[in-house]
Amino acid sequence: MNPQGERWTAEQVLALAPDAASRKAGAKLAAPGPWSGPGAHTDGGVGAVWGECAGSGSKPYRTVVDLAGQGGPGFHCNCPSRKFPCKHALGLLLLWTEGPAAVPVADAPPDWAGQWLERRRGRAERADPEAGALGGATAPVDTEAARRRAERRAGRIAAGASELEQRLSDLLRGGLAAVEGARYGQWEETAARMVDAQAPGLAARVRELASLAGSGAGTDWASRMLEECALLHTLSQGYLRVEELPEALAATVRSRVGISTDAAALLAAGPLVRDHWLVLAQRDSDDGRLTTRRIWLHGRETGRMALLLSYGAAGRAPELSLPVGLALDADLAFHPSARPLRAVLGTRHGAPEPCPAPPSGGDARDALRAYGDALRGDPWLEAWPVVLSSVIPVPGDGGRRWHMSDVEGESALPVASRGGGDGTGLWQLAAISGGGPVTVFGECGHRGFTPLATWAPEPVAL
Numbered sequence: 001m002n003p004q005g006e007r008w009t010a011e012q013v014l015a016l017a018p019d020a021a022s023r024k025a026g027a028k029l030a031a032p033g034p035w036s037g038p039g040a041h042t043d044g045g046v047g048a049v050w051g052e053c054a055g056s057g058s059k060p061y062r063t064v065v066d067l068a069g070q071g072g073p074g075f076h077c078n079c080p081s082r083k084f085p086c087k088h089a090l091g092l093l094l095l096w097t098e099g100p101a102a103v104p105v106a107d108a109p110p111d112w113a114g115q116w117l118e119r120r121r122g123r124a125e126r127a128d129p130e131a132g133a134l135g136g137a138t139a140p141v142d143t144e145a146a147r148r149r150a151e152r153r154a155g156r157i158a159a160g161a162s163e164l165e166q167r168l169s170d171l172l173r174g175g176l177a178a179v180e181g182a183r184y185g186q187w188e189e190t191a192a193r194m195v196d197a198q199a200p201g202l203a204a205r206v207r208e209l210a211s212l213a214g215s216g217a218g219t220d221w222a223s224r225m226l227e228e229c230a231l232l233h234t235l236s237q238g239y240l241r242v243e244e245l246p247e248a249l250a251a252t253v254r255s256r257v258g259i260s261t262d263a264a265a266l267l268a269a270g271p272l273v274r275d276h277w278l279v280l281a282q283r284d285s286d287d288g289r290l291t292t293r294r295i296w297l298h299g300r301e302t303g304r305m306a307l308l309l310s311y312g313a314a315g316r317a318p319e320l321s322l323p324v325g326l327a328l329d330a331d332l333a334f335h336p337s338a339r340p341l342r343a344v345l346g347t348r349h350g351a352p353e354p355c356p357a358p359p360s361g362g363d364a365r366d367a368l369r370a371y372g373d374a375l376r377g378d379p380w381l382e383a384w385p386v387v388l389s390s391v392i393p394v395p396g397d398g399g400r401r402w403h404m405s406d407v408e409g410e411s412a413l414p415v416a417s418r419g420g421g422d423g424t425g426l427w428q429l430a431a432i433s434g435g436g437p438v439t440v441f442g443e444c445g446h447r448g449f450t451p452l453a454t455w456a457p458e459p460v461a462l
Contacts, residue, residue, distance in 0.1 A: 009354075012323035013093040015282055015461045016073070018083050018291075022090060029053060029091025032102060036060060039106035040096060047351075049096050049103060050113040053088045055079065063088040064113040066120055068351060073321050076116050084312065084319070153198050157257055160197025161236040164190070164206070168233055176222050201258035205232045231380055251336035252378050261335055263344040272331040272346055275299035277306065278355050279322045280385070280441045281452035281461060293318040296385050296441070296452070297332075297343075298359045305385045306332055306343040320345070325459035327355035338377030341385075358439045358455045361387030364404065364411040367444040383445025388413070390437035393430045393451075402426050404449055407437050416448035425451065425462035432456045 017023040029035075038051035047067035052060035065085075066074035075085040085093075096103040109117065167190055187210030194203035209232065212225050238245065238253040245253065277297040284293050295308040310318035322328070331346035362370075367386040374384040391404045394412070402415035402423075415426065432438060432454055442451040451462050 007097050007099065008093065008323055009325070009458055010094055010097050011458055011460055012325050013090060013097060015324040016085055016093075016321050017090055018085070018284060022083055022085075022087055025087035026090025026094060029087060030094035030098075032095065035092070035095065037110065038092065038095065038103045039109065040100075040103050041106050041109050048109055048113065048117055049092060050109055051092050051095075051103070053091065061088050062112055063092050064109070064116055065089055065093060066117055073323070074120050074319065076120075085321070153259075156197045157199045157202075157259070158240060160194050160199045160202060161239050161257070163193065163197075164202060164236050165233070165240075168229055168236075172229065176225050199257045201256045202232070202236065203258075205235065235380060246338075248336070248338040248377070252338045252380075255335060255337060255342075256378075256380050263333075266333040266335065266344050267331075267346045270333065272333055273299070273302060273304065273343075274329070274331050274349070275302050275304070276355075277328045277330055277332065278359060279324050279326050279328070280359075280387075280459075282322065282324055283452060283461075284318075291318060293320060295320065295322050297328075298387075300327065300355075300359075303359075305341060306334070307341050307385070308343060308345055322352075324453060324461055325354060325356060326352040328352050339374045339381070339384075341374075356455070356458050358441070358459075359387055361389035361439060361441075363388065363391070363406050364413045367413060367449065371444045381445075383443035383447070383450065386442065386444045386449075388440045388442070388449075391440055392435065392437055393426060393433050393440075395426075395430065404440065404451070413444065413449040416445065416450045428460070429454055429462055432460065 014023050014026075017026060032038075034054045035051045036054070038049075040049045041047065048064060049067065050062075050064040052062050054060050061077055061079040063077040063079075063086075064075075066076075073085075075089045077086050077088045079086055079088055081087065092103075108114065187206055191203040191206040191210070194200070194206055205228070209225070209228050212221065212228060235253065235256055238249075239257050242250050242253050277299055280296040280298055282293065282295045284291055286292075291312040293310040293312070295310070297306040297308065298304070299306070308320065308322075310320035312318040328345075328348055329350040330348040332343040333346055334340035335342045335344075367388060370386050371381075371384040375381050388404055390407055392407065393415075394403045394405050396402055403412040404415065405412035429438070429440065429451055439455050440451050441453045442449055453462055454460050
């Protein structure tokens with residue numbers, strides 16, 4: 001049930017899980033046995049689900065889910081788990097998908113759940129930029145101090161870019177063979193200096209060079225190394241001449257070196273793009289220090305793609321979570337760029353609604369064309385989101401290299417490697433396809449196509 005009374009599907013719930021272990025543990029709790037007092041409530045477009053789950057201790061774990069948070073569902077459980085959402089929240093939601101016989105509709109939540117919901121929604125209202133603008137005085141902004149801080153940071157990044165240029169010159173002067181199989185430490189020192197210069201984007205690209213240099217394997221090692229050096233050189237030179245660039249390209253360069261725009265400032269400055277945004281896919285990645293959640297959206301009227309990013313400390317999933325297959329009537333503010341994609345979620349004008357039908361897509365040529373067009377504006381772009389219609393997943397020799405082929409077999413996209421993944425999602429896609437055409441959403445880039453979701457006919461995360 002969304003706030004209008006429609007319950008989610010099990011696939012939408014499982015898409016919220018931070019990892020496979022959580023999905024498995026949550027599924028075990030999707031039965032009435034462990035739960036006492038489960039309930040669901042809607043009042044004025046605001047929905048919540050709650051329940052108490054028996055654990056190993058004498059007291060049950062109290063679990064509550066806010067279904068209509070401004071930034072997506074909110075979760076609370078007094079269990080000791082550091083995962084977000086925990087297995088109890090997932091189990092409760094899975095139980096709730098089975099209908100009112102499993103989790104009945106109640107007039108109001110119990111006090112313990114209502115108190116948490118009230119606190120959460122109060123914080124959201126105080127954090128809403130529009131509410132702040134309408135609700136009275138806000139703290140004055142020292143624009144002069146902000147300008148001076150920005151200038152100091154720009155100077156540090158420029159110094160870091162100049163140092164990086166010297167490092168690249170030394171690297172190429174000595175020859176790429178000299179760095180084959182090199183230790184990671186010397187590159188990490190350079191990356192750390194870029195972090196000190198407040199240029200995390202440059203640091204990330206230096207670490208990419210380090211991984212290539214450390215591998216020292218494969219026939220294309222040298223060409224890949226040279227490509228990364230060229231991209232890094234282009235980026236550092238672009239920043240050193242950023243004032244001479246067209247504004248859209250300058251914004252892209254600033255973003256790529258790691259200068260981000262505050263979300264509240266984006267929403268306040270606009271322009272805002274209102275649409276019914278279909279949640280296409282959600283995926284988490286963890287580098288050991290930070291969990292990054294990527295949520296891809298597609299505008300029903302505008303046809304635009306959008307990418308929301310949310311972050312959580314190591315071991316905890318980010319709070320922003322939007323179930324795949326729902327459509328949001330909401331405002332988005334896009335970060336400035338030559339090819340705007342990353343966005344910030346603003347005001348939601350209504351409750352989310354199920355939208356099982358996929359957006360219209362194209363073939364392999366359309367996907368490559370879309371990536372090529374985006375690459376013209378942002379040469380550092382790794383991939384671009386696309387929808388492929390009527391494609392057939394085709395395993396390669398030994399199942400190692402897959403392709404997404406059109407029905408006629410005249411064009412195909414190679415599937416990107418998942419970096420040691422077991423390929424379960426690809427076999428799941430093949431099972432759904434059954435040898436016939438399917439619609440697949442994913443990212444098309446220089447490494448190939450990465451499938452993220454399909455429809456069978458409900459949305460299925462891969």
